Amino acid sequence: MANMAQAVRMALHYGEKHLGVTDIFGEDVGPPLGGVFTCTQGLKTTWNTPLDERGIIGAAMGLALAGQKPVAEIQFSDYIFNTIDLLKLAGNSNWASNGQYPLNMTVMTPSGAGIHGSLYHSHSFDAWASRLAGWKVVTPSTPRDAYGLMLSAIQDPNPVLVMVPKALMRVKGEELIPGEPPDEKDLKERIDAPIGDARKGWEPRWPDLEFAPTPIGEAKVVREGNNATVVTYSRHVLLAKVVADRLAYEGLGEVEVIDLRTIYPYDWAAISKSVVKTGRVLFLNEDTEITNFGEHLLRRTIEEHYYQLRARPRLLAGAHVPGVGLAPPLEEASVPQERDIERELRALLTELT
Amino acid sequence: MSETSRIPAQPFKDKNFCLAYHRHMVRARALEERLIKMMRSGDGYFWIGGPGEEAFAVALGLQVRKGRGVAYDYLHLHYRSNPIVLTMGEPMLSFIRQMKSTSADPFSGGRNFVAHICKSDWNVVPVTSTIETQFAVAPGTAMAQRRARLKGEPSGVTVVIGGDAGTAEGDFASSLIWSTRPGSELPILLITTNNRYGISTPAETQHGEKNVADRARAFGITAQTVDGNSPEKIWAALETAFDTIRSTGKPYFLEVMVSRLHGHSSSSGAARTLDELCCIDSFEKKLLKSGWITEKEIEAVKATAYQEAQEAHEKVKSETYPDGSTFQDHTYAGNVRGGVPGRDF
Numbered sequence: 001m002a003n004m005a006q007a008v009r010m011a012l013h014y015g016e017k018h019l020g021v022t023d024i025f026g027e028d029v030g031p032p033l034g035g036v037f038t039c040t041q042g043l044k045t046t047w048n049t050p051l052d053e054r055g056i057i058g059a060a061m062g063l064a065l066a067g068q069k070p071v072a073e074i075q076f077s078d079y080i081f082n083t084i085d086l087l088k089l090a091g092n093s094n095w096a097s098n099g100q101y102p103l104n105m106t107v108m109t110p111s112g113a114g115i116h117g118s119l120y121h122s123h124s125f126d127a128w129a130s131r132l133a134g135w136k137v138v139t140p141s142t143p144r145d146a147y148g149l150m151l152s153a154i155q156d157p158n159p160v161l162v163m164v165p166k167a168l169m170r171v172k173g174e175e176l177i178p179g180e181p182p183d184e185k186d187l188k189e190r191i192d193a194p195i196g197d198a199r200k201g202w203e204p205r206w207p208d209l210e211f212a213p214t215p216i217g218e219a220k221v222v223r224e225g226n227n228a229t230v231v232t233y234s235r236h237v238l239l240a241k242v243v244a245d246r247l248a249y250e251g252l253g254e255v256e257v258i259d260l261r262t263i264y265p266y267d268w269a270a271i272s273k274s275v276v277k278t279g280r281v282l283f284l285n286e287d288t289e290i291t292n293f294g295e296h297l298l299r300r301t302i303e304e305h306y307y308q309l310r311a312r313p314r315l316l317a318g319a320h321v322p323g324v325g326l327a328p329p330l331e332e333a334s335v336p337q338e339r340d341i342e343r344e345l346r347a348l349l350t351e352l353t
Numbered sequence: 354m355s356e357t358s359r360i361p362a363q364p365f366k367d368k369n370f371c372l373a374y375h376r377h378m379v380r381a382r383a384l385e386e387r388l389i390k391m392m393r394s395g396d397g398y399f400w401i402g403g404p405g406e407e408a409f410a411v412a413l414g415l416q417v418r419k420g421r422g423v424a425y426d427y428l429h430l431h432y433r434s435n436p437i438v439l440t441m442g443e444p445m446l447s448f449i450r451q452m453k454s455t456s457a458d459p460f461s462g463g464r465n466f467v468a469h470i471c472k473s474d475w476n477v478v479p480v481t482s483t484i485e486t487q488f489a490v491a492p493g494t495a496m497a498q499r500r501a502r503l504k505g506e507p508s509g510v511t512v513v514i515g516g517d518a519g520t521a522e523g524d525f526a527s528s529l530i531w532s533t534r535p536g537s538e539l540p541i542l543l544i545t546t547n548n549r550y551g552i553s554t555p556a557e558t559q560h561g562e563k564n565v566a567d568r569a570r571a572f573g574i575t576a577q578t579v580d581g582n583s584p585e586k587i588w589a590a591l592e593t594a595f596d597t598i599r600s601t602g603k604p605y606f607l608e609v610m611v612s613r614l615h616g617h618s619s620s621s622g623a624a625r626t627l628d629e630l631c632c633i634d635s636f637e638k639k640l641l642k643s644g645w646i647t648e649k650e651i652e653a654v655k656a657t658a659y660q661e662a663q664e665a666h667e668k669v670k671s672e673t674y675p676d677g678s679t680f681q682d683h684t685y686a687g688n689v690r691g692g693v694p695g696r697d698f
Contacts, residue, residue, distance in 0.1 A: 022500075023496075050531065054523060055531050057489070058491075058531075064493070065493065066423055066496075085483050089481055089490075094685070096465055098460075098682075100471055101479060136685075156687065158685050217689070265694040266694050268695030
């Protein structure tokens with residue numbers, strides 16, 4: 001099975017071959033490296049930029065204004081912060097121009113902790129991104145959805161931010177991407193650039209991939225359950241499933257896990273349906289907890305489902321600290337871990353109504 | 354426009370051209386003065402604009418190749434660029450509608466301040482209040498034009514304009530870097546209109562460089578500092594700049610020294626400043642001296658322009674604001690309305 005980096009790469013290949021992508025660019029995105037996570041190896045339209053995040057977002061906006069179809073990368077979401085007013089401008093271009101200038105542009109960026117990334121390779125951006133009206137914001141938890149969401153992002157007439165969980169870049173999927181060779185060695189030989197001198201003159205042999213978008217705005221129930229709901233996204237989907245399986249094995253109850261997949265426009269119908277069913281809900285993500293996106297969902301849950309709740313709804317998020325520390329105990333203390341999820345779910349499942 | 358649609362070989366030796374140029378300048382001034390009046394009389398909330406920049410603006414407005422798409426010039430304008438777009442042929446009424454934020458405002462539908470022009474038919478991309486961000490964006494349209502050029506397809510150039518104070522922002526440096534990537538140089542005209550102020554702060558208290566143009570030269574960009582109050586000089590400088598970019602595909606930089614005749618904006622009162630040179634007055638003196646115009650004819654040109662502005666103002670007085678229910682329209686293109694999912698759509 002493809003890992004997430006390979007899935008992104010295949011989606012970008014599909015994009016430049018079939019969907020009119022004109023430019024895939026960012027720091028170290030083009031040859032020889034093909035991206036610090038290898039997401040852009042072997043593609044036709046890649047190029048390297050100056051080390052200038054504002055220039056990257058600005059160039060994407062300009063290319064989109066001129067009818068091109070750019071995919072820009074910010075190497076780590078930790079470095080997207082100094083582009084925030086350009087992101088706001090990209091988000092208001094169509095609105096401010098009363099419909100004259102929609103921007104068909106995609107920005108992808110690795111985000112979140114989990115790779116011992118210290119202060120500036122561990123940031124999340126989902127809460128900030130959720131405030132960028134005019135943008136659609138997606139974040140896959142599987143290679144299949146990384147492929148599908150990237151295709152949707154490329155096709156969408158609006159700016160779309162694709163946040164790829166960096167801790168999952170090398171995690172393989174459980175579902176084949178349509179057109180992906182079933183033999184993982186075969187895939188690797190076809191599309192992973194060789195190391196060293198062999199890279200010179202190397203050409204990928206792309207599989208015959210299919211158009212298989214994951215719709216923006218649709219959550220996915222990745223584990224069904226009747227006793228409690230976890231609404232999460234990105235790498236915490238995997239952690240939530242592990243904990244849910246463990247608690248089910250213990251006989252504590254069946255937890256439904258919803259992979260939101262889209263931050264905006266988020267799938268309220270899916271959340272609402274599950275909350276009504278279980279009456280118990282935990283919102284889980286790793287961005288810092290004060291003014292967290294999960295807080296918004298929690299507020300709506302209280303406003304719209306107060307009388308259907310059987311236990312107080314909860315948010316488990318990152319601690320409000322200036323950074324994620326390098327030493328493992330520091331990171332583990334500030335970003336939700338399995339043990340934290342388990343603690344919250346045990347309490348949620350056992351709270352008396 | 355018809356008088357200047359065919360530019361003579363030596364325009365400033367041509368009486369008809371000069372008289373038309375003068376009329377464009379006067380119309381632009383009449384528009385700005387009417388906008389200021391509107392702000393003062395409650396027919397607008399805020400004014401910002403370009404009185405004092407007419408000599409430059411008319412030259413640019415007449416030389417730019419207007420149209421839609423990469424075959425034409427892209428304009429990343431400043432919030433002092435009303436006179437440019439007026440000269441290009443946009444009716445006065447459009448600016449006046451934006452001033453009063455009526456639903457008929459063709460640039461933003463009553464959403465944005467005056468002088469925040471957007472006109473996709475002429476590649477005028479949305480003017481922003483954020484300072485200098487247009488310099489980060491402009492290389493993108495120039496890249497698309499370079500691409501067309503390399504394929505042998507019709508291609509225009511990208512024009513980006515900002516003030517001198519704005520060049521302190523990093524986006525100015527970005528534009529110089531991105532326009533001159535070796536082997537990927539861009540067909541872009543970078544313009545700094547230098548009025549020597551950032552709101553109330555004199556440039557000489559903040560900028561150590563002698564000329565802004567020197568910073569472009571450091572990147573190998575051909576750069577000129579030019580008197581933007583002289584129609585002849587700025588016309589020639591722009592002509593050279595456009596010719597060079599169109600023939601070489603390489604960037605060009607102009608620092609245009611201009612006057613700021615009504616302060617920064619309505620935030621500082623927008624009163625007329627008397628200690629700065631007025632490019633219309635000085636051009637009129639030349640025209641009078643050459644005998645191409647009389648005082649009486651100047652008065653007639655002004656009366657016509659001011660009447661045009663007044664009539665446009667009268668017309669918008671009965672126009673209405675956009676309906677409040679439209680506030681979310683165009684947040685997204687396509688099938689998402691904007692707002693809160695499950696509640697608003």
